[in-house]
Amino acid sequence: MIEHFWLIVLGLSLLAGILSGVPVMLVLAGVPVLVAFVAAGFGAFDLSFLQAYPQRAFGVMSNSLLVAVPLFVLMGVMLERSRVAERMLMQVGRVLGGTPRALALAVLLVSTLIAASTGIIGATIVMLGMISLPAMRRVGVPDETASGLICAAGTLGQIIPPSIVLILLGDQVANAYLEAQQQAGNFAPDAVTVGDLFAGSLLPGLVLVALYGVFIFFRLSNIPAHTEADTAPSNWWDVAREVLPPILLILAVLGSILTGVATPTEAAAIGVAGTLLITAARVSAAGDEDALPGGTHAHAPEQRRTAGWLRHVMTATGAVGFALVALRLTGVGRVDLSAAQVGLSLGSMLAIALTGLLVAGLVVAVVVLTRAGIFGAAIGRAVQTSAMIFGIVLAASMLSLVFRGFGGDDWVREVLTGLPGDHRTMLVFTLLVIFLMGFILEFVEIVFIVVPLVGPILLQDVDPVWFAVLVALNLQTSFLTPPFGFALFYYRSAAPADIRTGTIYRAIIPFVLIQIVTLGIVFLWPPLATWLPSVLFG
Template structure:
């Protein structure tokens, strides 16, 4: 039972706000030495070396670098301006533009925090200016910002691929269908709700000073085509087998720098700042990975994994009982801890049980990624809610954000259930 006690002690410490990496590493050290002595950690350096030599994990800093460079090129701002002109005369046009730009940003950056903050700073003031409902505006921004969890190239899909031993390219291909369906459901909801209640998102009067319709379409295409081309090159090289995810991530990083030159935003300071920020984010991810590695070693050596596996294998309903319990547990844990910790700590515990029950691991990984995306939105602790609150005007209350995300949470759960019940619809049967 030492491993189970260790698990709950780590969760309690996280709830009190202790740093994640040091919590997992420290708890593992204390309980591991108490149970097995110092010899337990004799192989820890070899574990660390194996991660340092892992070519799949090399894609993480490269995709992060690509996202940060694109964030600093005013990509989102130019996209939103162009799309806003294009769809502004339609009810809910700015909200639809936010979803479309958010999906493109998600495919470009894969970093949820960056997308939500960027969209909050750019899109929210514009929607408030044109008297959009605060709740609808906030919900749209939070939902579009979290698309980076499921739309490739997603950081969480790369991590899940490594943890579950699945080719990352297979995960990227499997995630495209659910991602497109989710975007379509978001847009459909906005169209329907603004048709039923026009006051929530009034149409913007046509402004002749913005140019003719053809000029607006041309400006929108100029803003959309370069980043879209980068995304298609990165994903296309993976899906066609020309490049591995790691190689395509390097291509994405170079492509992002080229885009910064195209948008005339390149400077050596921008490049240095992007590299520095990439190092900070990557160091955080790998510090958590080291702590999680120590934790999983101690958890296994103390027999915690056998107890969990035995309990989960004997659940009523077998496969479906396990899937439902796993999804509920991940959703609840997602309220309190980040997706990186869940991927490195919880998923390795669930993976052997899923394999023993004969579950399609690609399908299982997509379910986890969609579930983690939902946890980013769920009140009261969803990370996207805090990201938006941090950049929103004072007139936007926390309750406005909470109320706004509820319809989008229900949409995400509906899509999650559809993946669960109809995997064949997404090519994952």
């Protein structure tokens, strides 16, 4: 135990720093440096290890894959601020509402769509708490069930792609898998991509949603409605107008990745472009509705014409975008650069013209959203969130470096290889550690602390996609487990005062158990995670 004294000091110091309330980013970066300098004074740490940090930081910031993170964040923030997700929930709730069970299942359905289009936990949970909670209480859904459903459904964006968790996890798993295979003597392994993880997590994510639905179905089967839900007239056109655009956005982003048309970073750019068009069209529609008879605008007819023109522009621009994707899929429209001169075919000139129209439409969308006060606020929020994520990534890199300087990687290897059984025993132990860490750490810290340590050992025998999906499902619980489950914090801020904190904590217990059951299903049946990537990518 003496030889690991400084590792124990490092661990206890990190725990004390986190519990002190100091921002996690500062704890992860500052505590390891402080412990390293103190240990160096006793001759227990070689400070030359720290010289590798600038290169590590540069490697993080020059990683093209991580460019997708701020783009997906911006995509989610714009959808939240334009109230697209909120209106989608209201429309579906009106159609399916009327009984406690129907309304709760409608919330779960819409949450799944929101998860695949935004992935921003805080915004999703606050929105669900403000919009769906009063409706569920009115029809008789118990506070405990409603609270648990909102907290659990609001975190689906972390396992249903496109997900920021999967992007960060994919980068670390790819590096760990390469190192593991090189240690095993395979110097040309197949690369692990974020597209593999997106495909691998899709079916497990839907299984999780299905189990949530089964629980809600039976939990509310015998509860009569207290009052009728909001069943104001809502024809199918109203529903389609609110639901179809996010579904098309999901298909554009996920489809471009899974069909190989775009990389995750390029798909994130596609998602931002689609989000600009959807939110601009939504703002235009809102302006048109405000100008209807009975409104307060003096020039209502003129405003209706302007709003209608803008909606047509956004729709046409979206059609142009899909036309460009179709050209890419068919191979038409590529510019021939193989010869000494640029060769322009009819298809490539068409693609260039369509690209010009797309850029023009996006410029109009940015102008509309800027005038509405949405674009600037969304950019600011996305920059703030992205800076927090990358700050934690850089801080975790420092922690990992100091941990290795104390010989922590050798200690982890000794612990894992000393366990009885095979690699599955190591995997179960790792998942248990991640689950316990989820009580006090965020997913970003866990990904950048645990995966680089255990990945090079486990991934010599474990399928990397299966491993990544299991870790992602495990990290899902970290948002719901007290005392630092962020979903609980967000919901507490949106829930009325008469719903006590103890009620919220009890409410998430069945949903955490469902997450663990889903994790067990994927652990016992790996093809659930590996089949779709093998079909799509071979």
